[in-house]
Amino acid sequence: MEFLNTSLNIVRESGEMLIDGIKSSFNVDRKESKFDLVTEWDKKIESFITEKIQDAFPNHKIIGEESIYSEGSQSFEELLRSEPHLWVLDPIDGTNNYIHRLPGYTISLAMISYGEIKLGIIYNPDNDEMFCAEYGKGAFLNGERLHVSDRSVLAESMLATGFPADVDVDRKAVLNQINELGPLCRNIRVFGSAALHCAYVAAGRLEAYWEPGLNIWDIAAGALIVQEANGSVSEMDGSPFILDFKSFMCGNGVMDNVIIHHLNKVASKEMG
Numbered sequence: 681m682e683f684l685n686t687s688l689n690i691v692r693e694s695g696e697m698l699i700d701g702i703k704s705s706f707n708v709d710r711k712e713s714k715f716d717l718v719t720e721w722d723k724k725i726e727s728f729i730t731e732k733i734q735d736a737f738p739n740h741k742i743i744g745e746e747s748i749y750s751e752g753s754q755s756f757e758e759l760l761r762s763e764p765h766l767w768v769l770d771p772i773d774g775t776n777n778y779i780h781r782l783p784g785y786t787i788s789l790a791m792i793s794y795g796e797i798k799l800g801i802i803y804n805p806d807n808d809e810m811f812c813a814e815y816g817k818g819a820f821l822n823g824e825r826l827h828v829s830d831r832s833v834l835a836e837s838m839l840a841t842g843f844p845a846d847v848d849v850d851r852k853a854v855l856n857q858i859n860e861l862g863p864l865c866r867n868i869r870v871f872g873s874a875a876l877h878c879a880y881v882a883a884g885r886l887e888a889y890w891e892p893g894l895n896i897w898d899i900a901a902g903a904l905i906v907q908e909a910n911g912s913v914s915e916m917d918g919s920p921f922i923l924d925f926k927s928f929m930c931g932n933g934v935m936d937n938v939i940i941h942h943l944n945k946v947a948s949k950e951m952g
């Protein structure tokens with residue numbers, strides 16, 4: 681509880697910084713490709729939260745998307761599995777929305793203990809929605825208990841996916857997946873923040889969300905929040921969610937199997 685209250689306060693304070701930031705003119709830099717961008721606010725929020733977590737919990741470790749991981753010989757997966765208290769931060773999930781002054785950017789912070797996600801926070805500062813969960817204690821939105829939806833018909837389901845930065849492989853695959861599922865469901869949304877999609881599945885606003893090619897900081901908090909809202913998480917082919925996942929899928933526990941069936945159908949067509 682101490683971990684949760686402290687981290688909630690830090691994240692809320694960072695949200696205020698993001699709201700100030702989006703009103704200012706700010707620098708945008710390119711990372712690995714012309715579609716992979718970072719703003720000075722991603723870096724400011726990451727430094728701010730990193731310092732605050734280190735001050736509050738001097739024995740804990742924190743890694744974020746914008747600080748390059750270099751811990752000697754240990755691989756990133758080994759670090760995730762071996763640390764008793766490892767905070768994993770995405771300072772802005774939805775940087776492209778932030779750059780375009782669109783809604784749909786969040787701060788996503790999780791705490792992982794020996795490979796198990798213990799705490800997750802997703803904050804949307806735009807509308808002051810704070811989603812959080814602790815392992816085994818349920819998921820909450822601004823203090824109200826969350827539960828996934830009970831919709832069980834694809835034609836009544838609102839789905840979401842992401843349009844990844846990897847144009848050649850992942851974007852083409854997602855287009856094929858939308859081609860398959862688009863005509864069958866109520867509709868598909870692409871809000872541009874993996875964490876926000878997870879939060880919306882947990883809140884029962886979306887029946888399922890899938891996306892290839894994400895990183896642990898995109899969905900660590902979201903995966904716990906969905907599970908604590910009685911939803912399910914897996915890879916896109918239905919195999920169990922693991923820390924070094926290749927793709928991500930979450931849903932209300934009813935619709936995911938139907939979606940996975942269609943995603944697997946698309947994947948087998950692509951393979952030949």
Ligand code: 2AM
Binds near residue numbers: 774845873893
């Ligand atoms: P970001 O805004 O933190 O970069 C949108 O499809 C989702 O993909 C967002 O959650 C976005 O997170 C993430 N994303 C964007 N670029 C990415 C990249 N190069 N590799 C992996 N994930 C990325």
Ligand code: CA
Binds near residue numbers: 745775
């Ligand atoms: Ca990014």
Ligand code: CA
Binds near residue numbers: 770772874
């Ligand atoms: Ca992200």
Ligand code: CA
Binds near residue numbers: 771772
């Ligand atoms: Ca980010």
